Amino acid sequence: MLGKRTQKSRTVAQRTLKGPIACTGTGLHSGRKVAMQLLPAAPNHGIVFRRRDIPGDAGVLKADFRAVRDTRLCSMLANDAGTKIGTIEHLMAALYGAEIDNLIVELDADEVPVMDGSAAPFLFLVDCAGTIEQAAPRRAIEILAPIAYSEGDAHIELAPGAGFSAEFEIDFANEAIGRQAIHVALEPAGFRQDIARARTFGFEHEVASLRAMGLARGGSLDNAVVVSGERILNEDGLRFDDEFVRHKVLDLVGDFYLAGAPILGHARARRTGHRHNNALLHALFAAPAAWRWTEISPDTYARPPARASLASD
Ligand SMILES: [Zn+2]
Numbered sequence: 001m002l003g004k005r006t007q008k009s010r011t012v013a014q015r016t017l018k019g020p021i022a023c024t025g026t027g028l029h030s031g032r033k034v035a036m037q038l039l040p041a042a043p044n045h046g047i048v049f050r051r052r053d054i055p056g057d058a059g060v061l062k063a064d065f066r067a068v069r070d071t072r073l074c075s076m077l078a079n080d081a082g083t084k085i086g087t088i089e090h091l092m093a094a095l096y097g098a099e100i101d102n103l104i105v106e107l108d109a110d111e112v113p114v115m116d117g118s119a120a121p122f123l124f125l126v127d128c129a130g131t132i133e134q135a136a137p138r139r140a141i142e143i144l145a146p147i148a149y150s151e152g153d154a155h156i157e158l159a160p161g162a163g164f165s166a167e168f169e170i171d172f173a174n175e176a177i178g179r180q181a182i183h184v185a186l187e188p189a190g191f192r193q194d195i196a197r198a199r200t201f202g203f204e205h206e207v208a209s210l211r212a213m214g215l216a217r218g219g220s221l222d223n224a225v226v227v228s229g230e231r232i233l234n235e236d237g238l239r240f241d242d243e244f245v246r247h248k249v250l251d252l253v254g255d256f257y258l259a260g261a262p263i264l265g266h267a268r269a270r271r272t273g274h275r276h277n278n279a280l281l282h283a284l285f286a287a288p289a290a291w292r293w294t295e296i297s298p299d300t301y302a303r304p305p306a307r308a309s310l311a312s313d
Pocket of ligand 1: 089247251
């Protein structure tokens with residue numbers, strides 16, 4: 001897919017949408033109908049959420065890991081005015097996969113619509129609108145030294161590595177899920193191919209208690225894989241044999257994109273979720289020697305890394 005490039009164009013440009021595009025869907029937790037509009041934004045603007053039902057600055061939330069407040073079941077942004085937007089991670093993962101740097105996400109409710117529980121419908125939406133290059137280089141966060149976060153038997157770390165890749169392991173007592181491990185290259189094209197379609201999942205026996213807590217009211221077999229004992233309740237079954245661990249990678253990609261730019265490095269995670277992803281970013285940015293800003297070049301996501309030719313440069 002990479003075209004021939006001259007030596008002169010060694011940076012990759014930032015991207016935004018060609019024009020606005022809209023969709024409606026259901027809020028996973030509220031169960032209410034949500035209208036979402038994606039709008040182009042200027043270079044270096046970043047990704048910003050705007051609540052159409054809350055005027056002024058009180059309705060504006062930057063897509064920033066520092067603004068994540070509630071990580072029980074989804075990643076939720078909140079600002080000083082107390083405005084919230086939940087279930088942002090699958091959209092953020094899609095925006096990573098679409099290589100979108102600058103965007104305004106307008107919503108008329110406190111949740112991003114869940115769509116089918118994966119990132120694929122958002123990628124489709126962005127692809128329908130099309131993207132354009134902007135007059136600013138695309139930046140990334142390059143990992144320079146390992147950084148880790150552990151909590152009980154949950155462990156996550158980021159280490160230097162070519163491009164962006166992840167190893168993820170989950171281990172559920174549930175027979176339908178069990179132990180699943182994956183090692184996957186996460187450059188945008190690889191993310192689209194191997195991860196974007198993996199859906200969120202839940203357990204039938206948890207549905208009643210989640211709903212009593214005001215959560216998962218919009219959850220259904222249309223937007224989640226639902227597991228009951230050793231059975232998958234969805235009529236069409238799974239999209240991948242290991243869809244569960246792939247979805248955990250999807251969540252990680254979306255949560256990491258809240259760093260403000262793509263991360264370049266290798267992630268290793270075991271039995272982690274949104275809270276740990278967020279805690280790792282806090283640890284990373286508290287360690288200035290562990291990372292640096294860099295500009296993305298056409299070779300950044302090339303695989304495998306051309307070590308031999310680098311040596312003769
Ligand atoms: Zn998810």
